[in-house]
Amino acid sequence: MSEPIPDFYAVIPAGGIGSRLWPLSRADAPKFLHDLTGSGQSLLRATWDRLEPLAGHDRIAVVTGRAHRAAVEDELPGIPDANVFLESEPRDSTAAIGLAAAVLVRRDPDVIVGSFAADHVIRVPHLFEWAVRQAVAVAREGYICTIGIQPSEPSVGFGYIKKGEGLIIDGAPEAALVESFVEKPDLETAKHYFAERSYLWNAGMFISRADVLLAEIQAQRPQLHAGLMELAEAWDDRAARGPAVDRIWPKLERIAIDYSVAEPAAAKGHLAVVPGHFDWDDVGDFASLSKLNSGGRSDNLAILGKNARILADASSGIVVSNTPRVVSVVGVKDIVIVDTDDALLVTTTEHAQRVKGVVDALRLTGDGDVL
Amino acid sequence: MSEPIPDFYAVIPAGGIGSRLWPLSRADAPKFLHDLTGSGQSLLRATWDRLEPLAGHDRIAVVTGRAHRAAVEDELPGIPDANVFLESEPRDSTAAIGLAAAVLVRRDPDVIVGSFAADHVIRVPHLFEWAVRQAVAVAREGYICTIGIQPSEPSVGFGYIKKGEGLIIDGAPEAALVESFVEKPDLETAKHYFAERSYLWNAGMFISRADVLLAEIQAQRPQLHAGLMELAEAWDDRAARGPAVDRIWPKLERIAIDYSVAEPAAAKGHLAVVPGHFDWDDVGDFASLSKLNSGGRSDNLAILGKNARILADASSGIVVSNTPRVVSVVGVKDIVIVDTDDALLVTTTEHAQRVKGVVDALRLTGDGDVL
Incomplete structure (x- = not known):
């Protein structure tokens, strides 16, 4: 389990400020730049360190605001320039992850991308690795795969993923189809979910072939997809990138990838899930x-x-x-x-x-x- | 009631830091220098303003630490130099008030001194004036007179004064002997005191002929009295004062005037009380x-x-x-x-x-x- 996965690319959307953690988190010092566990590391750095054994040092992309470029590069010294994707303004996760996928697929048509928020806390890294490796195996079969966290208590603070029929996939013994997504429940419902064991917390981690992800965006949000394609075409041309971002980015639809991609894909049986047995928290407040x-x-x-x-x-x-x-x-x-x-x-x-x-x-x- | 009382001198001991109001009050910014009512005035300034109509601008003395001299003079611009009594270190209220009395009696043998803490809040000034004028009338008869605050609730936070037999004194219709002092009561006792109406809060205000006060200190605390006399003799000689303070002050007994003078005087029938009908608080915490x-x-x-x-x-x-x-x-x-x-x-x-x-x-x- 110690070698990076050759066809895998990790994407870290580092966009949100974390308003519910004000005055710690704020516009010029967003949540992902803070150490929230007393470890001495920022959440972004910890996320990077967790992904490096899976993707390798040169295959971790960060999508962040232009204002945070210097801070991100301070936290991640040596990050290749080509792996820093700068947004001119926040446009939510479909645009952020979609942009990275659209650019990366041009560099490597078979690439599998996995998106992992910059501001979550995860403990027990080898269990995280095991879940990601299963998810990559599932993604190779053409599914979009999410990692659903096995709940440690009947939380009313998270959305849930209802696990459906099991999948027989080599290297992913715990994979299953996603039956549905459910919004944050009330306590009674949460207790029922917790007892049932087939409900997992939605941690917003999605692993997929880049082309599969983009096809799903195209099917659901053709305009957004067209914008991303146009951006990607200009991206690796230094002179063209800036003007393209200024022209296209601000017009992209703001929508979370959960709604644009995950829910419709689940309805069509294209979305799979593997359970995560690690401690996880999005440290929402x-x-x-x-x-x-x-x-x-x-x-x-x-x-x-x-x-x-x-x-x-x-x-x-x-x-x-x-x-x-x-x-x-x-x-x-x-x-x-x-x-x-x-x-x-x-x-x-x-x-x-x-x-x-x-x-x-x-x-x-x-x-x-x-x- | 608007003319100052000719034989009256007000003394403001401004010594305590007010530890229970930390971090607002502290060594270099004690409680009396703060505005605790939002009036825009420090407690010291408010105390001064309350006393000026009674004593006149030139007959209000402040006893404070050397470290607070500049701050006190800032708060009380124009205070005559002779009215600022500087302690080299805090020695409690018998030393502070006794020193002022001993110095003032040399300047005016018939002077009546009244001591009023620098850090209390009092509302309704004309009721305060009325109480002080009664107390001065009582003091002229040779009593040490205190002002006991008519309780507005059954407080367990203050000590009480039990009012005794009424006194017939011109200009002091409400004067009575003090029967006894009682420590802070429990709630049940406080309720009983409150219902009884003959128990007043001890606000530590004492009004007395200076010679009477000093005689009482001499009777109860002869050593302390001797020290004060020696200090007073040197006081108005600029060259002698500093060395005398350095030599004598640090050796003076630390004791509150309530214990050294008020309680023994009460036991002998020398202590009188007039009720104060004004709002009062020592803002203890x-x-x-x-x-x-x-x-x-x-x-x-x-x-x-x-x-x-x-x-x-x-x-x-x-x-x-x-x-x-x-x-x-x-x-x-x-x-x-x-x-x-x-x-x-x-x-x-x-x-x-x-x-x-x-x-x-x-x-x-x-x-x-x-x-």
């Missing part, structure tokens, strides 16, 4: 971040921040400290404190989802300088 | 501060800080902001957030008393730079 960093104990106070100076007593939740200030926390339960140079957030894990509303409100109140 | 600034509504979030940028939703308690940072507060109840340049405190009004423990802990952990 500070409640997840707190849980992720508290060693599984809800009475713990998780602390994140390289030089944090925290004095805590009888408190639980999480403190994120990005300043040299002393932070004293006394007798507060399930608290969320995020201390940055220009903004401070205090909320509770229960209200962590409402942070997005704070960001919206700050935009309206003229305090956008801290976003 | 952030719970008091929250209450004081929330307009009496417990579901309000009080905000303190001249240039505070606060975005609050569904929260109550208090935010004190001394930085230009945006502070977002979402769904936290009875919270206390104190945001300063080098330290942040997050606790609840329920745990406000524990802040003193934080200060002690910071001293031990080597984080004393933020105290």
